Amino acid sequence: AQSVTQLGSHVSVSEGALVLLRCNYSSSVPPYLFWYVQYPNQGLQLLLKYTTGATLVKGINGFEAEFKKSETSFHLTKPSAHMSDAAEYFCAPTGANSKLTFGKGITLSVRP
Amino acid sequence: DSGVTQTPKHLITATGQRVTLRCSPRSGDLSVYWYQQSLDQGLQFLIQYYNGEERAKGNILERFSAQQFPDLHSELNLSSLELGDSALYFCASSRTSGPQETQYFGPGTRLLVL
Numbered sequence: 001a002q003s004v005t006q007l008g009s010h011v012s013v014s015e016g017a018l019v020l021l022r023c024n025y026s027s028s029v030p031p032y033l034f035w036y037v038q039y040p041n042q043g044l045q046l047l048l049k050y051t052t053g054a055t056l057v058k059g060i061n062g063f064e065a066e067f068k069k070s071e072t073s074f075h076l077t078k079p080s081a082h083m084s085d086a087a088e089y090f091c092a093p094t095g096a097n098s099k100l101t102f103g104k105g106i107t108l109s110v111r112p
Numbered sequence: 113d114s115g116v117t118q119t120p121k122h123l124i125t126a127t128g129q130r131v132t133l134r135c136s137p138r139s140g141d142l143s144v145y146w147y148q149q150s151l152d153q154g155l156q157f158l159i160q161y162y163n164g165e166e167r168a169k170g171n172i173l174e175r176f177s178a179q180q181f182p183d184l185h186s187e188l189n190l191s192s193l194e195l196g197d198s199a200l201y202f203c204a205s206s207r208t209s210g211p212q213e214t215q216y217f218g219p220g221t222r223l224l225v226l
Contacts, residue, residue: 032212043114043202043217051212090155094211097168098143102155 002027002093006103014111019078021106023065023091026072031093033074034100035065038088047089050074061085086110115139116218118203124224130191133221137184137205143167144186145206145215146178150199161186162209193225 007022025031032051036044048059055067061084065076074091088107092100115138125131137144146158148171157170161180172178175193180186190197200222204215 034214036217043116043219044204045114045217046214049212049214092155096211098160098206098209098211098213098215099145099157099168099170100147100155100215101157102147104154 002031002095002101004091004093004101004103006089006091006106008106009104010107010109012109012111013081015083016080019063019076019081019085019108021076021089021091021108023074023076023103024072025074025091025093027093027095031095033065033067034092034094035059035063035074035076036090036092036102038090038105040087044090047076081108081110083110083112114216114218116203116205116216118201118218118221120221121219122222122224124226125193126226127193127195129193129225130189131193131223133188133190133201133203133223135186135188135203135205135218137186137203138216141205141207141216142184143206143209143213144180144184145204146172146186146188147202147204147217148199149202149220150196153199155202158188160209167209190223195225198223198225 034049035047050067117136158172160168206213
């Protein structure tokens, strides 16, 4: 069974600052890992995913995440926050089956 | 635009009623998933269909049912509605049913039960 922990429900950064959103998973099988973003009143959009191969994954809008098996983590980062990054971010693994097991989500606020 | 469409966008109904939510997957996608997003439960997987067959079940209530039709669109039926069923219901689709596949989400149907 999959489970995921997203530390902190709300992260606030200044425009231009580093964004770091944490995700830790627990899994009985090697997971596939996804980050999705949800803008207000919209559906979820894939930012990036890890399946196999390179553990540093680059996504859209300048985001990237690194799969660290030893730490069971898949933290999301962006070097420089932009106002348009304000949204809710979800980490979600899949495993033996295809269902996404979503974390509680992190709301990112960007201060001007 | 993900290519996944959901209708209606909003639905207001009364307790005890029955509603049907509709989802059209991206062209060529065979797998459809339904998720529920509520303030207290977060985002939860309900059910998955692949090429017309039920593939996986999650936290779906017995009052809820779904199906996928030959043209691959899917419907989620919610009956004997309760106040607690008020939520955002998302449909997602993927090319195949594999766990590594990207799921593309529709804009959701917001259900309000009064």
